[in-house]
Amino acid sequence: MALAALAAGVGAALLAAGRVDEPYQTADAPLALLVGWTFVASGLVAWRQRPGNRLGPVMIFTGFAWFATFLTDAHAGWPFTLGTAIQSVYLVGFVYLVLSFPTGRLRGRADMALIAGAIALVTVVEWTSLLFSESHAVLCDRCPPNVLLVERNDGLASGLLQLQRITGVALALLTVVLLVRRWRAATAAERRSVAPVLWAGSATVVVLAVSIANDVVGEPLGQLGKWALYCVFASVPIAVLVVLLQRRLARGAVAGLVVELGERADGTDLRDALARALGDPSLDVAYWFPSGDRYVDRDGQRIELPGPGTGRTATVVERDGQPIAALVHDSALAENAELVRSVCAAAALTLENERLQAALRARLAELQASRARLVEATETERRRIERDLHDGTQQRLVSLAMSLGLAESKLADDPGAAAPLVREARETLALALAELRELSQGIYPSLLTERGLGAALDDLCRRAALPATLDASLPVRLPQQVEAAAYFVTSEALANAAKHSHATEVRIRARLERGVLLVEIADDGIGGAGTGSGTGLRGLADRVEALGGRLTLSSPPGRGTTIRAEIPCA
Amino acid sequence: MRVVVADDAVILREGLARLLTEAGLEIAGLAGDADELVLLVERERPDVAIVDIRMPPTHTDEGLRAAKEIRARAPATGILVLSQHVRASYALELLSEGSEGVGYLLKERVSDLRELASSIERVAQGGSVLDPLVVEQLVGRSRAGDDPLEHLTAREREVLSLMAEGRSNKAIATRLFVTEHTVEKHVKSIFATLRLPLSPDDHRRVLAVVTYLDAR
Numbered sequence: 001m002a003l004a005a006l007a008a009g010v011g012a013a014l015l016a017a018g019r020v021d022e023p024y025q026t027a028d029a030p031l032a033l034l035v036g037w038t039f040v041a042s043g044l045v046a047w048r049q050r051p052g053n054r055l056g057p058v059m060i061f062t063g064f065a066w067f068a069t070f071l072t073d074a075h076a077g078w079p080f081t082l083g084t085a086i087q088s089v090y091l092v093g094f095v096y097l098v099l100s101f102p103t104g105r106l107r108g109r110a111d112m113a114l115i116a117g118a119i120a121l122v123t124v125v126e127w128t129s130l131l132f133s134e135s136h137a138v139l140c141d142r143c144p145p146n147v148l149l150v151e152r153n154d155g156l157a158s159g160l161l162q163l164q165r166i167t168g169v170a171l172a173l174l175t176v177v178l179l180v181r182r183w184r185a186a187t188a189a190e191r192r193s194v195a196p197v198l199w200a201g202s203a204t205v206v207v208l209a210v211s212i213a214n215d216v217v218g219e220p221l222g223q224l225g226k227w228a229l230y231c232v233f234a235s236v237p238i239a240v241l242v243v244l245l246q247r248r249l250a251r252g253a254v255a256g257l258v259v260e261l262g263e264r265a266d267g268t269d270l271r272d273a274l275a276r277a278l279g280d281p282s283l284d285v286a287y288w289f290p291s292g293d294r295y296v297d298r299d300g301q302r303i304e305l306p307g308p309g310t311g312r313t314a315t316v317v318e319r320d321g322q323p324i325a326a327l328v329h330d331s332a333l334a335e336n337a338e339l340v341r342s343v344c345a346a347a348a349l350t351l352e353n354e355r356l357q358a359a360l361r362a363r364l365a366e367l368q369a370s371r372a373r374l375v376e377a378t379e380t381e382r383r384r385i386e387r388d389l390h391d392g393t394q395q396r397l398v399s400l401a402m403s404l405g406l407a408e409s410k411l412a413d414d415p416g417a418a419a420p421l422v423r424e425a426r427e428t429l430a431l432a433l434a435e436l437r438e439l440s441q442g443i444y445p446s447l448l449t450e451r452g453l454g455a456a457l458d459d460l461c462r463r464a465a466l467p468a469t470l471d472a473s474l475p476v477r478l479p480q481q482v483e484a485a486a487y488f489v490t491s492e493a494l495a496n497a498a499k500h501s502h503a504t505e506v507r508i509r510a511r512l513e514r515g516v517l518l519v520e521i522a523d524d525g526i527g528g529a530g531t532g533s534g535t536g537l538r539g540l541a542d543r544v545e546a547l548g549g550r551l552t553l554s555s556p557p558g559r560g561t562t563i564r565a566e567i568p569c570a
Numbered sequence: 571m572r573v574v575v576a577d578d579a580v581i582l583r584e585g586l587a588r589l590l591t592e593a594g595l596e597i598a599g600l601a602g603d604a605d606e607l608v609l610l611v612e613r614e615r616p617d618v619a620i621v622d623i624r625m626p627p628t629h630t631d632e633g634l635r636a637a638k639e640i641r642a643r644a645p646a647t648g649i650l651v652l653s654q655h656v657r658a659s660y661a662l663e664l665l666s667e668g669s670e671g672v673g674y675l676l677k678e679r680v681s682d683l684r685e686l687a688s689s690i691e692r693v694a695q696g697g698s699v700l701d702p703l704v705v706e707q708l709v710g711r712s713r714a715g716d717d718p719l720e721h722l723t724a725r726e727r728e729v730l731s732l733m734a735e736g737r738s739n740k741a742i743a744t745r746l747f748v749t750e751h752t753v754e755k756h757v758k759s760i761f762a763t764l765r766l767p768l769s770p771d772d773h774r775r776v777l778a779v780v781t782y783l784d785a786r
Binding site for chain 1: 624629630631654655656657658659678681682707708711712713714715
């Protein structure tokens with residue numbers, strides 16, 4: 001390809017040297033050749049760097065199309081006509097290059113319409129005008145004959161030429177508008193990655209527009225303008241190279257990052273270092289918190305990773321197959337996935353350290369929250385007991401005292417009237433006792449103390465509102481707190497099943513495995529249960545976690561609810 | 571009839587003694603814990619020992635353990651266990667070691683002196699007494715699948731519950747205002763429906779019925 005480009009260049013140089021139309025300009029041909037070679041060379045480099053990206057081929061195409069314009073300098077009719085026919089094709093390649101940078105793909109309808117317009121202009125309009133152009137009249141004084149001429153029509157030919165030029169200026173201005181709009185909408189990271197190309201491209205388009213506009217009004221820019229056009233035009237592939245090189249340099253930033261992390265004092269912010277290395281000031285670092293099954297920030301607060309379409313991308317950093325953190329960065333960085341990967345690899349160890357600290361903070365925050373909830377739950381429970389005692393038992397005892405007092409006053413003169421009062425007193429007392437029994441059972445199940453978890457669970461099953469079966473294998477007594485937690489989990493689960501699940505049956509399994517008590521309560525109901533505030537499960541989870549255990553809920557809709565508590569008994 | 575009372579709460583112990591004396595029973599002694607009770611029973615050989623289930627030192631099921639020991643050392647003494655809570659499992663445990671002369675009642679039943687005296691009487695005569703609430707728990711227990719109790723009539727279920735409480739046919743007849751003969755017919759029908767071997771003995775059938783109810 002490089003050889004072909006060289007040959008094309010030499011061919012073009014020869015053509016230019018034999019040019020008949022204008023006097024030979026010393027700097028003209030070498031500069032023009034340099035433009036073509038710059039395009040082809042940059043295209044080759046880009047193609048090698050990013051084989052999947054169209055930018056490389058587009059630049060190579062633009063380079064060759066540029067050389068093809070030199071055919072207009074040929075002496076024979078056919079090559080001259082061919083050269084004239086395709087003399088503006090390189091502009092399409094160029095506009096495509098600028099618009100599609102850095103992805104190599106057009107974005108949106110405006111881009112596509114613009115390219116379609118440009119293609120029409122350099123092909124259909126150009127060729128139509130050729131059919132009516134007599135070389136010497138319209139194209140140039142001493143050119144070879146136009147072999148495509150069908151019928152000479154000077155007016156129509158120059159009219160079409162003029163139309164082509166005016167439309168060309170309009171398209172050039174439209175291109176500038178699109179580029180400016182793109183720039184304004186770009187994020188910092190995007191701007192960083194497209195700036196040189198965008199500036200060089202815009203400059204070229206502006207100069208091009210000025211040059212064509214001058215042609216339209218009949219005052220060509222002359223040699224100086226041509227040189228300026230060549231220079232800015234050639235600067236576009238150079239800008240592309242600069243951006244590519246910058247990415248190389250960014251990879252150098254990884255080395256800098258490694259050094260910085262190595263020398264890191266505690267004060268240095270890892271996020272800032274990563275943001276510098278990646279060139280994305282908006283970077284966020286999310287640390288994986290396995291026991292909470294979520295990502296947290298440095299302070300242990302929950303972080304949600306961005307979804308698609310948010311303009312942000314999360315790159316997960318793994319160590320030994322386990323996620324340790326996620327870098328939440330501008331989606332534009334995904335263009336430079338290699339850099340992100342290198343930064344991730346370089347920072348993995350430090351991220352792991354930070355993750356441990358973040359996880360510690362998250363755990364601490366969880367503990368504080370759970371402790372607060374436990375205190376709150378105790379308070380609530382006390383208030384409930386106080387209310388039950390006050391509203392129930394106390395009232396009954398007061399009424400009992402009154403009945404007895406009344407009976408006492410009747411005894412002396414009307415013993416017959418005392419009997420119903422005493423009976424009434426006894427009935428009230430029976431109610432008070434029943435209430436007290438319920439209440440004390442709710443406060444703490446005495447069976448648990450007396451006979452242990454197995455018996456207490458059996459008792460729960462007997463009293464359950466739903467048919468419940470127990471499969472317990474608990475040969476030894478467990479620590480009191482463990483038994484109590486397991487009991488209350490089961491009790492709550494049974495109550496929830498009866499209230500919400502529409503189940504026909506509940507199965508309870510309890511066993512001790514390697515020093516860990518496993519209790520599982522499974523119903524065959526509708527599922528779809530959550531750990532919402534109404535279920536009381538949150539408080540029980542706190543209780544289980546306070547013992548170093550875990551409470552898990554599995555409740556797929558239509559597939560029943562299973563609550564599982566694992567509590568270490570050590 | 572001579573009884574001993576064991577309860578760690580003085581107020582209950584003394585109150586019960588007064589109540590029982592009022593009902594015409596002779597109080598042979600009072601005990602504050604299980605060990606004291608066992609010694610007392612061995613010394614006094616009363617007709618019935620009335621035992622609180624929760625006593626020192628652990629306040630768990632000392633009463634039940636004392637009952638077992640009394641069974642072994644003084645088989646002639648009936649045992650009536652009083653409990654603050656309804657525990658079908660305790661009742662079954664008690665009955666399973668021999669249902670003759672044992673009873674399990676909620677503590678608050680002491681408020682009905684006549685019923686209490688009658689229960690003590692039944693235990694003394696070698697019968698079984700089971701608290702109605704315990705029976706209710708056993709009968710009312712929800713059960714997956716086909717429940718044989720569904721095949722009983724309402725009246726039959728009533729008779730079944732009273733049987734489980736340890737009442738004789740005669741007592742059941744009195745309570746339901748029917749003849750003893752009618753009760754016998756109900757009992758036969760119940761045993762046939764539940765496919766239980768018919769037991770001629772009022773006392774022994776309690777265990778059969780209760781075990782059946784629990785195992786169903």
